[in-house]
Amino acid sequence: MKRLAGVLSIGALVLLASCGPSGGGEEEVKQETADGGEKTSVVSSYNFSDEEYKVLLPYESGKSKGVVNYETSAARGVIINQIANRLDIDEVEEGLRNHSKDVFSPDEYYFREGQMLDSDTLYSWIGRYAKAQENDKGEITDDEKAKELGLNPELNEDKASEKDFRDNPKYLSHILEQDYMIEDDNGDIKLGGVSIALAMKSEYQFTTGGKGPYREEIPEDKMLAQANEMSKKIVERMRSIDGLSDVPIHITVYQEAKKESVVPGSFVAETTVDKGSSSVGDWDKIDEKNVLFPSDDANENYPDESQYISAFTTKVASFFPNYTGMVGRGFYQNDELKKLTIDIPIQFEGNAEVVAFTQYAYSQIMDIFPNYYDLEINITSNDQTEAIITREHDTKEPEVYILN
Structure with missing residues (x-):
């Protein structure tokens, strides 16, 4: 066999696949932060594939000068709590990055994990809508206000019947954000665009009255209609966030597999909202399938x-x-x-x-x-x-x- 190579461990193999050459070749750049500030980052001059994005690495000065650290998502861990099938988690993350290449070319843009939507924001958006209630002092707390941001259908799950659940399933599991950074005329790196994936259920599981779990199949056309309405609200909210008022927003819809499926789901639609616009236009069909x-x-x-x-x-x-x-x-x-x-x-x-x-x-x-x-x-x-x-x-x- 001509090409037989031994490696010490699976960790070493993953490192080879995901990193590229190390040591030297880094360039310091000024990067815009999510709060509108500025910090120094490092961009490697090496890339293991021309088809992949280079990643910005925050650069620590002072006592840790010369140390670079990966910048994790502002909503790190939310996806694991919201999407039941591990295969879907991997597919939606990698797939969103691949579909973003048609909008944000790796030749021009750098990749950064989402920093604009934090965990609290996502949990409030992917919850069920509920009218805020005043407490004993006649106040409406932040937690109560957050309930009104829920994008899934309103339902009092403690009192709901089986029919109520079937008529009002949770459609939306998660909103994944990825940021795409670009160099401006001054050589500084700023946010150039955002991609989001709406992870939508193909099947809703629930229990009620101590019975279940029950299952409700969600037809694709019904799921897409919900995704379209949710996208309009999401874009409107994103435009009100500092730093997101004037960048393109690429939106994709991912249909999850069933919980016990041994293959993941797939992306089914996408659209791009132009910079400065809050209007979600026509959707392009994505013809993908895992068999x-x-x-x-x-x-x-x-x-x-x-x-x-x-x-x-x-x-x-x-x-x-x-x-x-x-x-x-x-x-x-x-x-x-x-x-x-x-x-x-x-x-x-x-x-x-x-x-x-x-x-x-x-x-x-x-x-x-x-x-x-x-x-x-x-x-x-x-x-x-x-x-x-x-x-x-x-x-x-x-x-x-x-x-x-």
């Missing part, structure tokens, strides 16, 4: 890829005695396969078995799978990654990583 292999859907609608995976499964099963099955996920855009990911869990008893199995899988990839899409094979044992095989589209030979 499970094997499945009835895959067999019926994607027969070619189903046959490739079936042939690969047969070969692997005949080669290794502890093989129990594999799960594949195909990511399609406009009905064209863009990436195929296959997870193979196997019980290994030693490194020699890992190497032998990986070599065999490599050979079968070369023989079976065409190369017009990206391919990733993850080989695991006892929930630990043992090997990864990747091949970019239009590339003949895969890259192989043996871990540990």
Whole structure:
């Protein structure tokens, strides 16, 4: 095998994939902060891919001079509490960044995690609407005022019947913000635009009267209608926030998968509000889909890829005695396969078995799978990654990583 590379750990592999060369090559720039102030940041002159955004890193002076730190989201952790399926969390974050490239080119813009919408703001917006109530002193507290910002339908859940829940589901799970920074004429970095993703439910689960959980399917057309109305309110509110009054706002709608799904949901629509405008115009359809292999859907609608995976499964099963099955996920855009990911869990008893199995899988990839899409094979044992095989589209030979 020509391309067999060993790495020390999965952490090292992730570092290679997500960072790029280190040491030197940094440029100090002045960056606009969310409150309208200014701070010094660092931009690396290196980038592991021309198709990806460079990231701004805050630069600490004084005692920690020379130290750079990643700037986490102002609403860090909210997404984990609001979206039930971990696959959806990864998909909405990566997908929003990819869809933003058509609006905010990586050639011109830098990426920054969202700093304009903090946790308190998001929790109030994604809650249910409720009329603010005065306390015993005749006052309306900030917590009560926040209830009136809720974008999901009004409902007293403590007293609601099953029918009430079904008629008034929670549509909106989360609002993900990403900031795109640009250099001005003075060489300073300022906010150039914002992208948001509305994570919308495809299914609402609830309990009432000590019974349940019940489920209510949410049709896509009904979900999109709600997303459109919510977007109008969100843009109006964002325009009132310092720093957001005069930048483009790119809005996407992400339809979540069901909670127990083994493939994530997908983006279904997008639009861009011009700088200075508060008007949400027409939406463009996004034709994306994540397909499970094997499945009835895959067999019926994607027969070619189903046959490739079936042939690969047969070969692997005949080669290794502890093989129990594999799960594949195909990511399609406009009905064209863009990436195929296959997870193979196997019980290994030693490194020699890992190497032998990986070599065999490599050979079968070369023989079976065409190369017009990206391919990733993850080989695991006892929930630990043992090997990864990747091949970019239009590339003949895969890259192989043996871990540990």
